[in-house]
Amino acid sequence: MNCDNCKERPASVIFTQESMSGTTERHLCEKCAFQSQMFHFDPNQEPLSIQQFLSHWFGVNDSAQPFQQSRDSMPEGPTCPDCQLSFRKFLDIGKFGCPTCYDTFRERLPRIFSKLHNGHTTHVGKIPVSFNELFAVKKKIDEIRLKMQEAIDEERFEDAAALRDEAKALKHRLAECSDGGEEHDVN
């Protein structure tokens, strides 16, 4: 079945609307489901079913779930500043819109990951080399600061000034690395 909105992509998200006249369903593709909020989302018009999300994404139909709330009282939650995805919308479509979503929803994610990944909530696998370097730079800055304090305590002010400059340069590099997007090289 194709998406009711764009009629092009296959529908993968079902929106149900309950009203006095009965229940209507709209079948949307991920992209249209995502955009439906940014362009014409009206919470009164299309109440979204959290149960559907849970049953679809977590394979749970149990009504005693932590996310189970009445539709009206389920708040939008925080909204991602980069892609405008709200937490509630995230639950509905089951997809993040951008890397910043992870930061925006950080506190709420362990509960979801725990359900999806057999109780696990933290990554323990491969780390990109560039991130190892990032950690290394952070650690180095801490070390230099300690040395700087020692130099100050021992009144070696020239040494302290040199260390301060070194830390400053490293902090600048760190800012470049974690800035994202444009800075391709951490070296």
Added chain:
Amino acid sequence: MEVKSTMSINKFMKGAVTGWMASHGEHSDIVMSTRIRLARNLRGYRFPIAFTPEEAQKVDASIAAALLNSDENGYAYMKMSELPSLERQVLVEKHLISPQLIDTKRHGAVLLSKDETLSIMVNEEDHIRIQCIYPGFQLENAYDHADTVDNYLENELPYAFDEDFGYLTSCPSNTGTGMRASVMMHLPALTITKQIDRIIPAISRLGMVVRGSYGEGSEAPGNIYQVSNQTTLGKPEKEILSDLKNVALRLIAHERRSREILLSKSRVALENKLFRSLGIITFARLLPSGEAARCLSDVRLGIDLGIIEDVDMSILNELMIFMQPGFLQQYAGSELTAEERDIFRATLFRERLSAEQHEEENDKEN
């Protein structure tokens, strides 16, 4: 006349055979292929579900540039929007791209290594999907290959990565390692004896998923199942691989035992079934895809058990791919109706199997 068309089929197939269809590799009688997929995204860009066409183009251009500049692999680069729909379908049928990549509005593209072992999808659900398919049961080798490409890309492009959550992906079910490892297994004896129905729920309790080879749903045409890891968070890659390996090894052992039991308890009935299937694919004039898949499974089992001797396994692997609609139509050079496809499929099978016999006879004469 017949020889001419046979040659053209051989030529067509040789041009279309892809690395993972070979019939070698450990346990290759049961494990047909091994696949590793790594999902990655670039830092500073929204995911394909939410990005603008401008972002899509930038992502596509930077990934393509990074890979095409690497002189090692010699990738072929194809934009989905520029590829005829039949060719896209053929790539899907060869398992080199996913059906989702074809959504042209996302500026999807694929980079293929020469032997087609490696395919890197751009702007599918994530910016980058590194996929490596090996013949037989080769989880470590396939992972090492994908990992090498991942290391190269990571050096060229900044990935979206988080200290707590690992590799950030659009779908929370991929967060962490971003890795999906899967093995495609031919399990006819477990299916015939219905043991598979009890095994599938048991495996899912171990954090693994079993489905039919063509993605979602448990229906398994041709008794081919895909077993893969479900969890991507909280376990290192090597542990996920070894867990999957253990599950697959247990399935292999079960399947072998069931085959022995079938053979000892009802040899004649089994031989009858397998040879009838060989008869169908060798002589049929109309061959619907379901029947073709079932018969290929039987003949494959027959070869594995030493009951059917003069058919080459690699031909079965080829036919399994070439029996699909996209391939048939590409070979025919035009669109075909369902019935025309059944006729064409029967012709293709007949000629491919008889071409094999011709080759054997020629070999004997020489």
